[in-house]
Amino acid sequence: MAAIQVVRSEWTKIRSVASTVWTLSLAVVVTVALGMLISALSKNEFDNMSAKDRLSFDPTFISFAGMTLGQLAMIVFGVLVVSNEYSTGMIRTSLAAVPQRGAFLFSKIAVATGLALAVGMVTSFVAFFLGQAMLGPHRTSIGDPHVLRAVIGGGIYMTLIAVFSMGVAAMLRSPMLSLGILMPFFFLISNILGNVSATKKVGRYLPDQAGSKIMQVVPRIDDDTPYGPWGGLGIMALWVVAALAGGYVLLKRRDA
Amino acid sequence: MIELEGLTKRYGEKVAVDNLTFTVRPGIVTGFLGPNGAGKSTTMRMMLGLDRPTAGDVRIDGKHYDRLKDPLTYIGALLDAKAMHGGRSAYNHLLCLAQSNGIPKSRVAEVLDTVGLTAVAKKKAKGFSLGMGQRLGIAGALLGDPRILMFDEPVNGLDPEGIHWIRNLMKSLAGQGRTVFVSSHLMSEMALTADHLVVIGQGRLLADTSMADFIERNSRSYVRVRTPQRERLLDVLHQAGVTVVESGGALEVDGGKAEYIGELAAQHQIVLHELSPQQASLEEAFMQLTAESVEYHAHTDTPVEQPRPWGEGWNRS
Numbered sequence: 001m002a003a004i005q006v007v008r009s010e011w012t013k014i015r016s017v018a019s020t021v022w023t024l025s026l027a028v029v030v031t032v033a034l035g036m037l038i039s040a041l042s043k044n045e046f047d048n049m050s051a052k053d054r055l056s057f058d059p060t061f062i063s064f065a066g067m068t069l070g071q072l073a074m075i076v077f078g079v080l081v082v083s084n085e086y087s088t089g090m091i092r093t094s095l096a097a098v099p100q101r102g103a104f105l106f107s108k109i110a111v112a113t114g115l116a117l118a119v120g121m122v123t124s125f126v127a128f129f130l131g132q133a134m135l136g137p138h139r140t141s142i143g144d145p146h147v148l149r150a151v152i153g154g155g156i157y158m159t160l161i162a163v164f165s166m167g168v169a170a171m172l173r174s175p176m177l178s179l180g181i182l183m184p185f186f187f188l189i190s191n192i193l194g195n196v197s198a199t200k201k202v203g204r205y206l207p208d209q210a211g212s213k214i215m216q217v218v219p220r221i222d223d224d225t226p227y228g229p230w231g232g233l234g235i236m237a238l239w240v241v242a243a244l245a246g247g248y249v250l251l252k253r254r255d256a
Numbered sequence: 257m258i259e260l261e262g263l264t265k266r267y268g269e270k271v272a273v274d275n276l277t278f279t280v281r282p283g284i285v286t287g288f289l290g291p292n293g294a295g296k297s298t299t300m301r302m303m304l305g306l307d308r309p310t311a312g313d314v315r316i317d318g319k320h321y322d323r324l325k326d327p328l329t330y331i332g333a334l335l336d337a338k339a340m341h342g343g344r345s346a347y348n349h350l351l352c353l354a355q356s357n358g359i360p361k362s363r364v365a366e367v368l369d370t371v372g373l374t375a376v377a378k379k380k381a382k383g384f385s386l387g388m389g390q391r392l393g394i395a396g397a398l399l400g401d402p403r404i405l406m407f408d409e410p411v412n413g414l415d416p417e418g419i420h421w422i423r424n425l426m427k428s429l430a431g432q433g434r435t436v437f438v439s440s441h442l443m444s445e446m447a448l449t450a451d452h453l454v455v456i457g458q459g460r461l462l463a464d465t466s467m468a469d470f471i472e473r474n475s476r477s478y479v480r481v482r483t484p485q486r487e488r489l490l491d492v493l494h495q496a497g498v499t500v501v502e503s504g505g506a507l508e509v510d511g512g513k514a515e516y517i518g519e520l521a522a523q524h525q526i527v528l529h530e531l532s533p534q535q536a537s538l539e540e541a542f543m544q545l546t547a548e549s550v551e552y553h554a555h556t557d558t559p560v561e562q563p564r565p566w567g568e569g570w571n572r573s
Binding site: 008090091 | 301304305306307308321322324327328333335338339340341342344345348351352353355357358396
């Protein structure tokens with residue numbers, strides 16, 4: 001079985017269902033619009049800020065504020081790409097056509113990852129430029145140190161969130177169960193763990209907390225995070241690899 | 257050719273498929289028969305490598321399913337008409353299957369035409385009726401022009417026209433020398449399409465025989481006779497050397513010809529109220545064969561009320 005055949009097949013699958021279009025467009029629109037809104041609000045707030053807050057004012061990171069919500073659409077995209085197969089019963093047809101389960105799963109994930117990366121990069125750049133436009137005098141420029149890294153990192157961050165969701169969905173199969181775990185986890189639990197001082201040390205090793213470090217340009221004052229931007233992204237990547245490995249092992253062993 | 261050897265599937269304590277050994281041969285339609293829950297679908301899923309056998313082996317043309325290069329070109333299967341994404345169009349559903357097995361795009365239009373779905377090729381599968389879904393599933397099975405075809409309960413929920421179409425399709429596929437393996441829980445359906453019969457019950461092999469043999473062994477033909485002059489007719493038949501079985505109010509003449517019995521009765525001026533040739537149905541034979549192994553029996557708690565003879569009880573009120 002030539003892998004290219006399976007990749008082509010998965011591309012046909014992903015482009016021929018409506019959920020791909022609406023989840024990804026929602027990710028773009030929500031991330032950009034919310035980023036613009038918060039950037040505009042921050043511009044007006046700036047004059048009322050304390051000196052300490054002004055020192056750690058990070059215009060790049062502020063323009064990515066929409067990602068807290070936009071990433072949820074990426075999670076839905078990642079979950080549906082994989083769990084659609086199970087909820088529709090298509091999985092039996094798919095595995096009868098491609099009995100090499102590793103080839104099936106990783107072709108699917110490769111195609112979905114490529115698409116998520118393209119959309120994530122566009123989202124990140126658009127969110128950055130429109131967010132900076134909203135920030136007016138407090139804006140930064142793509143040419144400033146570390147800014148380009150943060151913007152590219154933002155695209156990678158969104159992609160990894162989607163891929164992590166694919167791995168989780170491959171393990172859990174059910175779209176409802178996967179979304180029921182991932183959405184509250186990334187929207188609430190991770191934030192709570194990351195902001196309560198008792199759990200902060202653990203919370204910062206969670207995939208989204210670690211990964212979002214890549215989008216920061218100006219470090220927070222008294223920031224004692226033991227890893228840098230790329231280190232954080234690496235931690236997130238380890239989570240993704242673990243989720244994919246889990247999904248692969250279970251798919252390999254389970255009856256379809 | 258599909259070869260099963262000692263194929264077994266256990267779910268915990270429960271044995272779904274129990275040591276099945278048989279061969280599905282090319283050029284004929286092999287019926288795979290069993291009551292609901294007998295393990296037919298599980299067996300078929302193991303043939304396709306979807307479920308892992310607890311023990312035993314299935315080989316397709318001598319190879320394990322996952323060793324087949326482009327399996328859709330070896331074996332096409334319709335397992336479940338709903339095994340597709342409802343949001344995808346019929347065309348795209350078939351296209352993604354074709355691409356995964358290196359089957360040319362032009363083949364998609366061909367099979368859509370074969371199953372008569374060309375007009376709705378761009379429509380989403382979720383709007384399809386059961387019959388259309390079944391046709392789309394069959395189109396998927398035919399896509400790779402495979403030598404082996406496998407259908408799980410293909411006529412379930414189809415209208416008479418659809419059933420007729422599937423019967424003819426299976427026969428013509430076998431006529432082209434292909435291996436056709438089709439499951440059903442309806443003996444009557446199999447009697448019309450299958451040349452060979454594999455019967456299972458509670459996962460165990462109950463019969464592996466040609467259809468002709470099965471019919472010959474299991475169908476009993478007799479003539480039912482009713483007469484008010486019962487004793488006289490019995491005497492006459494005994495004298496003619498015909499064996500008679502009494503059954504209820506009627507006589508059953510095994511293997512007898514209705515014409516002969518009628519003429520015999522006429523000669524002796526015996527009045528007949530009924531003279532009808534009967535055929536014990538294959539359905540009955542099948543039910544007898546699987547009676548032991550039916551998993552879910554329906555219990556009739558209330559005894560069936562016997563119809564009272566006409567006129568009885570006229571003076572009761």
